[in-house]
Amino acid sequence: MxxxxxxxxxxxxxxxxxxxxxxxxxxxxxxxxxxxxxxxxxxxxxxxxxxxxxxxxxxxxxxxxxxxxxxxxxxxxxxxxxxxxxxxxxxxxxxxxxxxxxxxxxxxxxxxxxxxxxxxxxxxxxxxxxxxxxxxxxxxxxxxxxxxxxxxxxxxxxxxxxxxxxxxxxxxxxxxxxxxxxxxxxxxxxxxxxxxxxxxxxxxxxxxxxxxxxxxxxxxxALPSLAGVEALPVVPIVADFAGNDAMVLRSWAQQGVSGIVVQAFGGGRTSPEMRRAISEIASEGTPVVLASRVPEGRVIGSEQQAEAGIVAAGDLPPHKARVLLMLALLHSRDGTEIQAIFATH
Structure with missing residues (x-):
């Protein structure tokens, strides 16, 4: 230290x-x-x-x-x-x-x-x-x-x-x-x-x-004050790539993290195994945010996706989506509510 x-x-x-x-x-x-x-x-x-x-x-x-x-x-x-x-x-x-x-x-x-x-x-x-x-x-x-x-x-x-x-x-x-x-x-x-x-x-x-x-x-x-907050939720960033077997993503979920940001391809698209793992992890109650490795342009989600616990990062890059998700999780774990926070912040 x-x-x-x-x-x-x-x-x-x-x-x-x-x-x-x-x-x-x-x-x-x-x-x-x-x-x-x-x-x-x-x-x-x-x-x-x-x-x-x-x-x-x-x-x-x-x-x-x-x-x-x-x-x-x-x-x-x-x-x-x-x-x-x-x-x-x-x-x-x-x-x-x-x-x-x-x-x-x-x-x-x-x-x-x-x-x-x-x-x-x-x-x-x-x-x-x-x-x-x-x-x-x-x-x-x-x-x-x-x-x-x-x-x-x-x-x-x-x-x-x-x-x-x-x-x-x-x-x-x-x-x-x-x-x-x-x-x-x-x-x-x-x-x-x-x-x-x-x-x-x-x-x-x-x-x-x-x-x-x-x-x-x-x-x-913005979000309510940090009064009384002594620690932030644990939120890792997991990068997708061609041929990804989703083992790293599943490992983080098994560790009980509060939420996960996925650095996806353009538009928030993911490889097949990552797509399956994201759906499973979100259905078990861990919010997943899809951000893009592409520098510009929004990741656009849907109401159905948010209800399933999968949130679109919009134009935030993965590292800033992580910051916002950490703060959003202090107030809600609901995908729809978190999506509303991402849409306005």
């Missing part, structure tokens, strides 16, 4: 106020919550602290009163659903307790930024902006993109038009909805793209510009 993980669970969150110039009290207050990731990484050395990230971008002092606290110092491949719960609870507590905060920025690794952002999109119960950012290059790399992304994310969080749009992901001067954004390249800095629906806006030298909003339910309109 990493030191960052232990500190997160123990609630040992460090609070540091970055020194501000005279007159900065008129600027919006933005809390940066550092979780680690490439933006804080230094190959061969310890990750940077949250305060070190802020101090490396002196231009922040002209944008906002920046406060920083550390949640963890881990790569996002080490993030777990327990981290998601703790982070959501921390942000909700912070926004409830401190009305003077204008927005939140979370620095995060890019490997699982999509999942964390979408989880927060569904569980933060406040209209003030929550923005995730990170980087593709380490803090010591030539032309590191972390400082620019952090500055841009703070500018978005401080913008009065950013509220009420759900959780945002900001990198490479683009603003994306947590629901729609995908990481699309293993190496390039323009990796985060909302290919099917488009970015919400951009950040230019003269300001923040929004051009659309997310139409699905989020934040205060």
């Amino acid at each position: 990493t030191q960052g993980f232990r500190s997160a669970f123990a609630g040992l969150l460090t609070f540091l106020l970055v020194s501000l110039p005279v007159g900065a009290q008129e600027l919006p207050v933005i809390r940066v919550i550092a979780t680690g990731g490439t933006i804080a990484s230094r190959p061969g050395d310890d990750q940077l602290t949250g305060s070190a990230l802020i101090e490396a971008v002196p231009q922040l002092a002209g944008v906002a009163q920046v406060e920083v606290e550390e949640f963890s110092r881990i790569g996002s491949s080490g993030m777990t659903p327990n981290h998601w719960l703790l982070l959501a609870k921390r942000i909700n507590e912070l926004l409830d307790a401190e009305p003077d905060i204008s927005g939140i920025v979370v620095t995060h690794g890019t490997d699982t930024m999509e999942e964390t952002a979408y989880f927060l999109h569904l569980t933060i119960k406040d209209l003030r902006p929550v923005v995730l950012t990170g980087s593709m290059r380490s803090a010591t790399a030539i032309s590191a993109d972390g400082p620019a992304n952090l500055l841009t994310a703070v500018r978005v969080a401080a913008d009065p038009n950013a509220g009420g749009r759900g959780v945002l992901v900001v990198l490479n001067d683009e603003i994306h909805s947590a629901r729609d954004v995908r990481k699309t390249d293993n190496n390039r800095i323009d990796t985060f793209v909302s290919a099917e629906w488009g970015a919400l806006g951009v950040v230019d030298s003269d300001g923040v510009t929004f051009r659309r909003s997310s139409e699905t339910l989020h934040t205060v309109q």
Whole structure:
């Protein structure tokens, strides 16, 4: 267990106020919550602290009163659903307790930024902006993109038009909805793209510009709060492939998981053995969500299918369908009710 993980669970969150110039009290207050990731990484050395990230971008002092606290110092491949719960609870507590905060920025690794952002999109119960950012290059790399992304994310969080749009992901001067954004390249800095629906806006030298909003339910309109929730349902993702004998899918079901997401072929179609196994598993009371390995286009279900416990993921990719199913299962195991949640979130 990493030191960052232990500190997160123990609630040992460090609070540091970055020194501000005279007159900065008129600027919006933005809390940066550092979780680690490439933006804080230094190959061969310890990750940077949250305060070190802020101090490396002196231009922040002209944008906002920046406060920083550390949640963890881990790569996002080490993030777990327990981290998601703790982070959501921390942000909700912070926004409830401190009305003077204008927005939140979370620095995060890019490997699982999509999942964390979408989880927060569904569980933060406040209209003030929550923005995730990170980087593709380490803090010591030539032309590191972390400082620019952090500055841009703070500018978005401080913008009065950013509220009420759900959780945002900001990198490479683009603003994306947590629901729609995908990481699309293993190496390039323009990796985060909302290919099917488009970015919400951009950040230019003269300001923040929004051009659309997310139409699905989020934040205060989404699922009920996580109050009292100490653990999330266990939901694996099982990939289909040519010649699949469905042994992995059946094995998960035999372990008593709460639900399963199947990464299916185009349109949610599955191989013959997987199709039989899905029907059997759903009939025994374990909800199964069909998502597609194809990057764009909806998986379309039917009322009959939902009644049988087989849910269509719509345009959510498998890893985000898993996030939504985990939260939906806190409220219902009925296929029709879960399908309605997928249709609106």
